[in-house]
Amino acid sequence: MVVTRIAPSPTGDPHVGTAYQALFNTVFARQNGGKFIVRIEDTDRARYNATSETRILDMLDWLGLTPDASPRHEDELGPYTQSLRADLHREHARRLLDAGHAYRAFDTSEELDARRKAAEERGESYRGYDRRDRDLPREESDRRAAAGEPFVLRLRVPLEGETVVRDRLRGDVRFDNRELDDKVLLKTDGFPTYHLAAMVDDHLMGVTHVIRAEEWLVSTPIHVLILRGLGWDEPEWIHTPWLLGPTGKKYSKRRGDPSVEDFRRMGVLPEALLNFLGMMGWSMPDGREIFGVQDMIEHFTWERVSLGGSTFDVTKLRWLNGKYLREVLTEEDVATRLHAFLTEQGVQVPLDDHFRAVVRLMVPRFEVFSEFWEKSTYFFTEDYAFNEKALKLLADGRDFLDDLRRALAEAPAFDQTTLEALLRGFADSAGLKPGKVMQPLRAAVAGTPESPGMFELLEVLGRERVLSRLDRAMSVASA
RNA sequence: GGCCCCAUCGUCUAACGGUUAGGACACUACCCUUUCAAGGUAGCGAUACGGGUUCGAAUCCCGUUGGGGUCACCA
Numbered sequence: 001m002v003v004t005r006i007a008p009s010p011t012g013d014p015h016v017g018t019a020y021q022a023l024f025n026t027v028f029a030r031q032n033g034g035k036f037i038v039r040i041e042d043t044d045r046a047r048y049n050a051t052s053e054t055r056i057l058d059m060l061d062w063l064g065l066t067p068d069a070s071p072r073h074e075d076e077l078g079p080y081t082q083s084l085r086a087d088l089h090r091e092h093a094r095r096l097l098d099a100g101h102a103y104r105a106f107d108t109s110e111e112l113d114a115r116r117k118a119a120e121e122r123g124e125s126y127r128g129y130d131r132r133d134r135d136l137p138r139e140e141s142d143r144r145a146a147a148g149e150p151f152v153l154r155l156r157v158p159l160e161g162e163t164v165v166r167d168r169l170r171g172d173v174r175f176d177n178r179e180l181d182d183k184v185l186l187k188t189d190g191f192p193t194y195h196l197a198a199m200v201d202d203h204l205m206g207v208t209h210v211i212r213a214e215e216w217l218v219s220t221p222i223h224v225l226i227l228r229g230l231g232w233d234e235p236e237w238i239h240t241p242w243l244l245g246p247t248g249k250k251y252s253k254r255r256g257d258p259s260v261e262d263f264r265r266m267g268v269l270p271e272a273l274l275n276f277l278g279m280m281g282w283s284m285p286d287g288r289e290i291f292g293v294q295d296m297i298e299h300f301t302w303e304r305v306s307l308g309g310s311t312f313d314v315t316k317l318r319w320l321n322g323k324y325l326r327e328v329l330t331e332e333d334v335a336t337r338l339h340a341f342l343t344e345q346g347v348q349v350p351l352d353d354h355f356r357a358v359v360r361l362m363v364p365r366f367e368v369f370s371e372f373w374e375k376s377t378y379f380f381t382e383d384y385a386f387n388e389k390a391l392k393l394l395a396d397g398r399d400f401l402d403d404l405r406r407a408l409a410e411a412p413a414f415d416q417t418t419l420e421a422l423l424r425g426f427a428d429s430a431g432l433k434p435g436k437v438m439q440p441l442r443a444a445v446a447g448t449p450e451s452p453g454m455f456e457l458l459e460v461l462g463r464e465r466v467l468s469r470l471d472r473a474m475s476v477a478s479a
Numbered sequence: 480g481g482c483c484c485c486a487u488c489g490u491c492u493a494a495c496g497g498u499u500a501g502g503a504c505a506c507u508a509c510c511c512u513u514u515c516a517a518g519g520u521a522g523c524g525a526u527a528c529g530g531g532u533u534c535g536a537a538u539c540c541c542g543u544u545g546g547g548g549u550c551a552c553c554a
Contacts, residue, residue, distance in 0.1 A: 179550090184551080191552090218549045242484095310490090313491065364517035434513055
């Protein structure tokens with residue numbers, strides 16, 4: 001069975017890159033009837049952030065990429081929290097030590113730093129651990145360890161030959177073993193490093209395909225060597241292309257690129273974000289740009305993955321989100337979800353017919369939920385402000401607004417058709433172009449010259465509100 | 480700097496030896512029109528460079544350049 005995983009570390013905000021990896025891991029697993037798991041890699045106690053794990057798991061739920069197994073949904077291969085598996089890691093580290101594939105190194109961090117610095121001062125580029133303790137006799141190593149001297153366990157990489165990483169996307173990538181470092185496997189604190197822990201856990205959890213970001217490619221030979229030392233088969237390696245920020249560097253929250261939570265607060269739909277991520281580095285065979293996770297599951301192939309990094313273009317994401325609002329979701333769905341968003345943001349409006357009517361009018365006029373309220377406030381309060389342009393239009397309409405109010409008050413009905421005939425007739429008899437009448441009217445009832453169409457706007461507002469708004473506007477204008 | 484990956488419009492991408500190099504976002508113009516949007520039409524705009532291979536290269540090979548990544552007791 002195909003088993004894929006993501007292995008995020010709980011160090012901060014839920015990362016877009018994590019969502020990106022989750023997408024491809026999910027799609028590939030589902031396509032093969034397999035299993036997608038999330039393992040939280042919390043072995044770095046120094047950078048651990050208590051809320052981060054919950055937020056990462058919440059993000060996945062929000063996106064609809066809920067894993068088959070995770071710290072929230074354990075199964076017999078768990079636990080899915082790396083720190084809880086330290087005994088397992090130590091046990092396998094021991095195996096590596098006994099088999100001669102690893103050795104104890106007693107250098108302190110300070111010594112290492114000093115040597116690194118000295119090398120730099122000599123103008124040499126740092127070449128990795130200098131292997132001082134690589135050939136310490138086992139007896140001495142055992143004795144010093146037993147005496148309580150702190151040590152780390154390091155991988156004994158071959159000094160000659162090469163290690164080949166067979167990558168699904170890039171073919172065979174060859175590494176000269178002389179370029180490899182004797183990486184730390186077990187830290188002084190007894191916790192494993194990523195390299196050991198991930199390989200042990202992946203194997204024990206039955207992971208068949210390691211789909212991860214390109215940054216891991218160069219450490220893969222280390223992983224291959226660990227796997228070989230333990231006598232295990234390699235998974236299939238798949239290193240996906242980069243997600244880039246606006247400056248062309250790797251997308252990163254630290255650099256100021258938005259997190260998934262930022263997009264959520266912006267009012268981006270999860271399906272739009274996923275769709276957008278799906279077209280970063282991949283494309284539908286028929287060129288469609290609007291597609292969902294299910295479409296990806298049906299059509300995904302590695303052959304269609306492009307290897308150049310993709311720049312994350314928020315402008316296009318916004319366009320795509322607007323597209324979902326206008327063409328993919330139903331009106332009712334947009335209303336319901338927008339209402340939930342507003343509630344979450346602390347805006348209290350009833351989810352009623354008026355709200356639905358407003359949403360219907362406004363939907364082509366905003367791309368993300370966060371833009372809605374600011375552009376639609378006047379639909380929900382009689383106390384809306386008049387902006388500068390509106391004030392000017394009100395002045396333009398001073399001569400006829402009073403007559404227009406009377407005409408509106410006497411209109412036989414207040415539906416779009418009636419209103420259109422009435423307004424055009426009014427303009428005609430006043431010898432004005434329709435726009436000259438409608439713009440001041442619009443300014444009066446909306447406080448801005450930018451609004452949905454005049455007739456539908458009036459209908460949605462209703463006669464009572466329109467008349468009282470005109471009263472207020474005229475008093476504001478003459479003040 | 481060593482090593483590794485990558486390279487089509489500003490951006491996301493299509494093309495898997497033969498196309499006027501296609502589409503989308505953005506931008507510009509026009510249409511629609513009561514404003515703002517949405518929508519429609521058109522325009523602008525790319526195979527980084529140099530060598531090969533081939534009847535024929537965006538496509539295959541080599542080099543150059545450029546960009547990115549990685550060189551932690553972080554993941």
